[in-house]
Amino acid sequence: MSAVDFIFPEFEVVRNSDRCIACRVCERQCSNKVHSYNEERGAMLSDETKCVNCQRCVSLCPTRALKIVKSDCTFRENANWQPDTIKQVYRQASSGGVLLSAMGNPKPQPVYWDRILINASQVTNPSIDPLREPMETRVFLGKKPSRTERGADGRLKTELSPQIDLSMPVMFSAMSYGSISYNAHASLARAAEALGICYNTGEGGLHEDFYRYGKNTIVQVASGRFGVHKDYLEAGAAIEIKMGQGAKPGIGGHLPGTKIVGDVSRTRMIPEGSDAISPAPHHDIYSIEDLRQLVYSLKEATAYKKPVIVKVAAVHNIAAIASGIARSGADIIAIDGYRGGTGAAPTLIRENVGIPIELALAAVDSRLRDEGIRGNVSLVVGGSIRSAADVVKAIALGADACYVATAALLALGCHLCRTCNTGNCNWGIATQRPELVKRLNPDIGSERLINLMTAWRHEIMELMGGMGINSIEALKGNRMMLRGVGLNEKELGILGISHAGE
Amino acid sequence: MKRVYVNEEWCLGCHLCEYNCAFANSGKPDMATALKGKPIYPRIHIEENDKISYAVSCRHCTDPICVKSCIAGALRQEDGVIRIDREKCVGCLTCVLVCPYGALAPDGDGVMQKCELCLQNSCGEPACVTGCPNRAIVYEER
Amino acid sequence: MKLEGEVRIPSGCAIAAVISREGKKMTGELITNAMKPMHDRSNGLGGGFAGYGIYPEYKELYALHIFFDDRTARENCERFLEKRFEIVQSEIIPTRKIPAITDEPIIWRYFVAPLKSVLASVQLDEKAFVAETVMKINSEAEGAYVFSSGKNMGAFKAVGFPEDVGEFYKLEEYDGYSWTGHGRYPTNTPGWWGGAHPFTLLDYSIIHNGEISSYDANRRYIEMFGYKCTLQTDTEVMTYIMDYLLRVQGLTLEEASAVIAAPFWSTIANKPSEEDRRLNTYLRTVYSSLLVTGPFSIVFGFTGGLMALNDRLKLRSMVVGEKDDRVFIASEEAAIRTMEPDVGEIRAPFGGEPVIVRVKEGVEL
Secondary structure: OOOOHHHOOOEEEEEEEOOOOOOOOOHOOOOOOOEEEEEOOOOOEEEEHOOOOOOHHHHOOOOHHHOEEOOOOOOOOOOOHHHHHHHHHHHHHHHOOOOOOOOOOOOOOHHHHEEEEEOOOOOOOOOOOOOOOOOOOEEEEEOOOOOOOOOOOOOOOOOOOOOEEEEEEEOOOOOOOEOOOHHHHHHHHHHHHHHHHOEHHHOOOOOOHHHHHHHHHHEEEEEOOOOOOOHHHHOOOOOEOOEEEEEEEOOOOOOHHHOOOHHHHHHOOOOOOEEEEEOOOOOOOOOHHHHHHHHHHHHOOOOOOOEEEEEEOOOOOHHHHHHHHHHHOOOOEEOOOOOOOOOOHHHHHHOHHHHHHHHHHHHHHHHHOOOHHHHHEEEEEOOOOOOOOOOHHHHHHHOEEEEEEEHHHHHHOOOOOOOOHOOOOOOOOOOHHHHHHOOOOHHHHHHHHHHHHHHHHHHHHHHHHHOOOEEHOOOOOOOHHHEEEEOOOHHHHHHHOEOOOO | OOOEEHHHHHHHOHHHHHHHHHHHHHOOOHHHHHHOOOOOOOOOEEEEEOOOOEEEEEOOOOOOOHHHHHHHHHHEEEEEEEEEEOOOOOOOOOOHHHHHOOOOEEEEOOEEEEOOOOOOOOOOOOOHHHHHHOOOOOEOOO | OOOEEHHHOOEEEEEEEEEEOOOOOEEHHHHHHHHHHHHOOOOOOOOOEEEEEEHHHHHOOOEEEEEOHHHHHHHHHHHHHHHHEEEEEEEEOOOOOOOOOOOOOOEEEEEEOOOOHHHHHHOOHHHHHHHHHHHHHHHHHOEEEEEEEOEEEEEEEEOHHHHHHHOOOOOOHHHOOOOEEEEEEOOOOOOOOOHOEEEEEEOEEEEEEEEEOHHHHHHHHHHHHHHOOOOOHHHHHHHHHHHHHHHHHHOHHHHHHHHHOOOOOHHHOOOOHHHHHHHHHHHHHHOOOOOOOEEEEEEEEEEOEEEHHHHHOOOOOEOOOOOOEEEEEEOOHHHHHHHHHOOOOOHHHHOOOOOEEOOOOOOOO
16 A cells, blocks of 8 residues: 555544543444444544544434544645545545545535525515415326317316326435335335325335335336336336436446345345446437337336336436427426435546536426427426425426435435445445444334425425415416526526516 | 333444433433443343344333342332332342343442332433434333 | 516506496496596506497407507508408597596507408417417517407506596497406506506406416416517416417316316315316316416406406405396495495405306397
């Protein structure tokens, strides 16, 4: 090992020795083996080289004796060569490999949600108090006819294409069993059922225990086709074809063989210990007309009873792509922005490929309206929807519903340490190690997810009421309810909103 | 009657319950003062072996053999809870011998102690339950 | 300051309407007088009326009422119209000079029939063709604005208090079987005549009191189908929604009401008939973007009838009364009693409950 390989630890474990009672909870709870007990000194020691700052020890320390701080050991300051960049070079010079990261892009690129403000009623029109008046957040996702027909008896033909019926415009987005644990899936499934929304299997198949949550499940078909069979397709409320993911557009997936154990292997329908490799493209979809064939194959396989979602990453010409998808038989288009999360992605891709969901959403919604087909498909967006305010802004920009994953993981305990790829998740989420998986009790997990979404729903209703809107559909695409702050003309133009003060 | 139950499936073997128990019964204002640098004598303890762990404390049996066997009359059943009178205990360890769960143990002074559901301290409800990070220990009617 | 259409201007209002079920004619004086007791509901920045059955001699022709900024605008527009229509009659709309109404544009009306040859070449039915022409003039023609385009009906509007507008247009000289009237209370406006109510398209007209919170959701949806909301007013978008639902989608008035003032999901779930539940679920799902929220009371006029509708929370006042063959609708009871002192019971319809009144079948209009 070369001396250059040594990279000073990013964090310091600060232990208040007046408080530490050497109960060793930190030691038992750290899967990275940062903490140890020294018998001779009767004291706890720490090896901060292993610390990922997941905060598990901090959260469980009964005397609040621990904190994790950013190390102040610095390279010589350089605005161009930031520490992360320098370290990446050292790591690559050492390993010769592609660097991997997990969760969403942490770089300080613009977050347009934070530059958009929401309107409220004053004087000319009353705001509505959601605690006193009805306030509706129910959403139907699916294809809508462009013309209503009347039968010979004069009655309207009220047959609709299959729809997803959601109590609020939020769904848990795709996270596969394998990338996250059984208990994480159990928590999501149970919460989705209790909330009247949907969660998404991701591309890891559907564990046999979770078929009972079918009407709250979206089953995904991705390029690896893992876990796809007839019963699986028929189990869910909808089928999602995953063409791409915001965190890694143009890249496939790779779940290492070490995670393909037991139930994961059975659910994915691949041998234990074999790597689960999802190819970058679907090898039966090299063009838009191929996509149409897969959409209709899946519809045929399920007797046209399930809406089909096509999920794509937000890339440069997303508006044209979405328009193509809308004309390919898809009932719902899901778009994932470049800040979306992942269990593992090449760092370089995550930080440099794709576009922000806010701009993608606005561009797609406008384009579909220009073409007169926005009413025929539903639009779901994800890729860092962090709060009820983000949801409201997304709906007002034109989305029918939002996909939420990172916020859901946070509710389950995730502290965004961004090391999902190691499989040592101390919170029992992104791991298959049984002793870690059991740390996530789905009774608690589902309860916390329900709480989070209930809180968001209340906040959505408050914001709607403030605008004098009492049904979520009257917010959809209602861009006049939004104003930009600190955005340039071009950005405002793409977002289709005015600047604050206008 | 509400009792403390342990769900082995969710026990992480973190031992927090032991420390919370020892602190709850210490009468001290903070945990560091109560437990720092001292051996602890919790009334709940973790049984573990490899990947299995679970906490054990008094089951508050309906027909408690410990009460029957106590030669000093220090153990008694009160509204279903098995209570101990430290003043009466002579430290004969008969209760330790008869308890099938190993739920009784002496404190540092050789006087027997056992879980009394935190009814005798300021917690109000069992400290092991409130402090369990994974809801593996619950206090409920079954 | 930006003109109306370049900026959205919220406004409050007064509305009144009357219809004879027997198709008996009433002069426009009746509705003009009805606006007087509601004077304080307007602020002098807009008033207007629509009368139905007022042009019996031209009832097979579309009556285009147009504001022109100047003579050039009129000549350009006439040249455009000639390419598309046979102009049977063109004239200045008679007005009376009164101090309360100033800065009037050039106001003309044209009784026209679409040229058959043009219709055939554009493959549109007659109504769609006229609607498209109106959109085209209003969004593209400089200094020309069509404010009425139906058959045997007409809108009359101006900047001013409604009672003065009625006098200005000499409404006492017109006879109609139904009338609607409107006084406007915009929060700020440079005062443009086109922005006054009623807003019309073909024979549909809307007078509206309220400020809808769903405006941009509705606008962006309806604009997919060729409508252009040049005024950014609620009334304009409401008119287009009604036109789209009734004319393009073929819904009934009741069905259209169930779209724009849709019953709450809980109300739908409690409907005893399965068919009702299915129908309402269908309408809410398919036309979700045409749900109108926020306060409104509207009177929708069409050939042979009127429909009054409140938003589903009934956030704006609107009452209905009847006497013999006539039905009266207004923001305030006082307006109704001005039209008919002996009116019977005055009723406040529920939010979202359409009140539809039609002239009896068989009556020649």
